[in-house]
Amino acid sequence: MISKILLVASIYFLSKYISKFIKSNSLNKKIVPSMDYFFAFSPTSLFSVWALTALGFYIGNFSNNIVPQWELNFDIKIFLVFLSLALITLSLLFTNEKNISELSLNNQKIDKISKILLLISLFSLLFTNIYNFSLGIALFYLIRIYKRRAGFNSLLNQYLFKCLIGFLLFLSGFIIAVTDKNYFYFQVSNLVYSIEIVIISMLFYFSMILSYENQKRNSNFETSKRNINNISFLLLLVVLVTALKINEPLLAICSACSIPFYIFAFFRSLNKDFKRTFIYPLFIFNFFISTIYPYLGICLIFIFYISKYYYWHRFDKNYPTFLVKND
Structure with missing residues (x-):
């Protein structure tokens, strides 16, 4: 009993020390510049990207009369789908132009990193199934068309394109669930029903x-x-x-x-x-x-707090946050 009390007390005081170090130690100002290129790709956008993909995956299971709860099984194909979609969207859609401009980051280096991320993502999708690979290619071209904005200047068209992009993310999660780890097998009836x-x-x-x-x-x-x-x-x-x-x-x-x-x-x-x-x-x-899907929750919590750490020490900005300032 005493050992448990000591353990809890140790964790409490250690957490307070770590929290104080992360918030106020001057060393953090020297660490965060090394994270500039990572945050040039707006990782906080994954709150939306992974949410849509996870929703599709959940609905795919639901269509097979499976209602998952606290799913702790790890599947490499599912992991590759989530990773690949994150890399495609970050490298093409969510480049943080404001950060790049304010910090005078090298645009050529940004482009090079984007191409590497795209290659990794498409190569990874090859190991999932032919349908998710095809959806990855479709997502790539759809985002490129959207970014060019040729003939899509109206607000309605922009909304429609965002819906199409979201639908491809949703469909990617849906298909990896209903293909049941098969490479070519897919019943269209699953989607129709x-x-x-x-x-x-x-x-x-x-x-x-x-x-x-x-x-x-x-x-x-x-x-x-x-x-x-x-x-x-x-x-x-x-x-x-x-x-x-x-x-x-x-x-x-x-x-x-x-x-x-x-x-x-x-x-x-x-x-x-x-x-x-x-x-x-x-x-x-x-x-x-x-x-x-608790593994997803762990990833989202990590992104949330590493982003708060970066923006706090790099820009003196409390972001991301649930606090909404008064008008």
């Missing part, structure tokens, strides 16, 4: 896109912000009702927990309320999906 839950998954994702774009807009657009908020609310309501109807627990609980933020934003309509309609539902979804 799951069309209802696939649609509400995309509606959930689209509501998140609307909320993300809405909270970025200038404060002069309160009326349109409220309208977009209403659309997102209605989409989530459809997701909630449908998920309850088909007994799908994940989307039901995520939408039920997210809806109050949209209701509050409707009545008060301050900028900080609209920001909460993106930040908190994204956290809620990542939290619940992590209770199903």
Whole structure:
């Protein structure tokens, strides 16, 4: 009993010392510059990328009448899919131009790293199955088209492209689940029979896109912000009702927990309320999906805290954070 008390006390005081060191020691200022090129690729964007892929993987299992809970089995093919999609999106879609400009990073080096990440990702997908490899290629070209923005300047077209990118991420997770570790075997009927839950998954994702774009807009657009908020609310309501109807627990609980933020934003309509309609539902979804796939949760926690460490000591900025500043 005494040994356990001593162990708990040691952990407590050690954690306080480590926390103090990480927050205030001047050595951290010398460490973080070595992480500049890593953060040039915005790893915090993986909160969305992996959430969508994990949702697809979960729905794929759900279509096979499997409702996973606290899944601790490790599968190398699943790992390669998540890793590859992360590398493709980070290298092509989420390059942090602001960090690159502020820190005067070498653009040629950034391009070289991007190409290496792409090669690694596509090569890794070869070891999963032919369908995930094909989806990786499709994702690569779709993102390239989106980045060029040729003929896609309207807001609606940008939303549609983001939905297509999200759908490919979702589909990648879905297929790695339903192929059951086979390289060529895939029953299209799995997707057809799951069309209802696939649609509400995309509606959930689209509501998140609307909320993300809405909270970025200038404060002069309160009326349109409220309208977009209403659309997102209605989409989530459809997701909630449908998920309850088909007994799908994940989307039901995520939408039920997210809806109050949209209701509050409707009545008060301050900028900080609209920001909460993106930040908190994204956290809620990542939290619940992590209770199903704890390895994913470990990765997300690592990214969250290593990002806080980097931005705090590099830019004196508290990011990422759940704190929403007053207007």
